[in-house]
């Protein structure tokens with residue numbers, strides 16, 4: 183029987199939802215492999231409430247004065263010490279922005295592979311990790327060499343509401359980090375002033391992606407938004423290009439929305455966009471690429487040039503409104 | 506300030522990708538390749554820093570012969586010189602392998618700052634930056650959306666989830682991974698394109714770095730690629746554009762009831 187560690191990210195004691203999702207993946211792996219499962223939490227005096235009734239062997243509280251807030255150098259050094267002491271077969275985490283920041287560095291420090299942003303695994307004698315490549319257009323099965331593997335799971339890869347329940351024991355481990363140089367010094371976290379557009383309350387959203395091709399084409403889409411009485415959302419590139427202000431951006435670094443209708447025009451549906459809109463009631467995608475990942479979440483799909491569709495839709499809706 | 510920018514060549518976003526016969530990579534013939542999107546923002550940030558502080562911008566890529574184009578494009582935009590790490594032994598490296606090669610190649614140069622995009626849009630590992638920082642024993646910050654140079658250190662703004670940001674100070678020398686949207690990448694001018702022709706592109710092979718196949722065995726590799734099976738029953742509307750639109754309006758009104 184081996185050991186599986188799962189890292190639990192939290193903000194002032196509140197566990198990240200994606201960590202609970204990854205924990206569900208870890209539970210499945212622990213069962214499949216007949217491994218013990220330990221949840222590793224940094225910088226807390228007592229175990230987070232979210233883990234109190236979860237099926238886990240134990241919660242390991244790793245403590246040092248430097249671990250109360252996130253800093254890559256301290257987190258890497260602390261986990262290096264944990265891995266040395268615990269000798270797990272797997273270290274599981276969610277693929278959060280924070281994980282992107284420190285897990286690769288940890289993997290290099292301990293000279294073991296990090297298989298990042300996985301959506302699942304297969305067990306057939308050995309373990310194969312499933313992850314998306316080419317922005318979700320293709321899936322890959324990834325194999326790794328013998329020994330410890332660090333794995334991060336994509337947001338939504340597992341469901342937190344399927345977590346098995348139990349009563350884990352608790353253990354603490356002190357680590358000494360005073361010798362670690364503080365070359366990276368995080369300051370305050372902040373949010374930018376809210377823009378005028380609150381997409382989270384919108385009934386209908388028309389979202390434009392890079393496929394709109396040109397800033398000028400936004401004119402007819404704005405027109406369509408008016409006719410459809412909907413707000414205008416967008417993917418990240420449209421904001422990066424300065425075609426629309428950031429307050430329109432939907433996705434992991436923008437707004438999370440769940441309108442009754444989400445009409446995606448020329449949006450490929452990368453995971454960072456999907457996490458912001460996949461809970462919409464009705465999703466319509468217009469995209470000229472039948473393999474675009476947006477169709478994975480769409481209720482209705484139109485494989486066509488959006489410039490052919492938008493004017494016709496405008497006309498059809500106007501006629502309908504006139505009736 | 507002496508800045509190095511890492512740029513990877515990847516298939517253009519518009520590419521229709523096909524998987525090769527042994528299902529381990531895509532068919533590259535006839536594909537259009539381009540500089541990885543977030544790397545182009547990293548290059549622009551380096552050029553802006555050089556314009557305000559002076560110094561040098563060196564661009565570097567690791568990849569097959571075709572990827573030399575991203576170096577030429579960067580030199581045309583104003584980078585001073587280029588390093589091209591090209592060798593059959595570098596094919597199919599994982600992030601740690603690539604970082605080892607880059608660390609060997611860049612270590613001696615003692616750059617003040619290394620910039621690269623936050624992830625490559627082909628494999629999407631999002632690992633190279635922090636790993637290279639570890640290899641070179643440099644501090645790093647990922648997902649940077651603004652930079653400000655202070656005395657011997659940088660103040661950067663890091664993007665986090667759900668509209669949060671954080672200011673972070675980092676000592677120089679340092680490595681940053683850059684998020685798209687941080688600036689407005691420039692186009693090469695005609696003069697830049699002319700000037701590019703006389704700029705140095707230094708070729709570096711595994712032998713130059715004293716590295717052999719043993720140093721470069723990956724710890725992870727793609728066993729199989731496949732087109733993800735569809736799990737959702739999307740209703741695809743068929744016919745001419747007019748027909749598709751009238752079906753859509755009908756379905757939105759009567760099935761989904763969202764009009």
Ligand SMILES: Cc1cc2nc3c(=O)[nH]c(=O)nc-3n(C[C@H](O)[C@H](O)[C@H](O)COP(=O)(O)OP(=O)(O)OC[C@H]3O[C@@H](n4cnc5c(N)ncnc54)[C@H](O)[C@@H]3O)c2cc1C
Nearest residue numbers: 391392393417418433434435436448450454455470487488
């Ligand atoms: C850390 C991180 C955070 C991110 N945060 C976000 C975020 O909050 N929101 C977000 O959206 N992205 C985010 N991204 C970026 C994300 O990964 C994708 O790059 C982005 O969503 C792609 O935008 P797009 O779909 O508009 O462009 P592309 O991926 O380029 O897709 C354009 C689509 O338009 C189609 N198309 C082209 N022309 C036409 C036409 N004439 N008619 C019809 N279809 C056409 C193409 O087939 C393609 O599918 C983030 C990325 C990272 C790494």
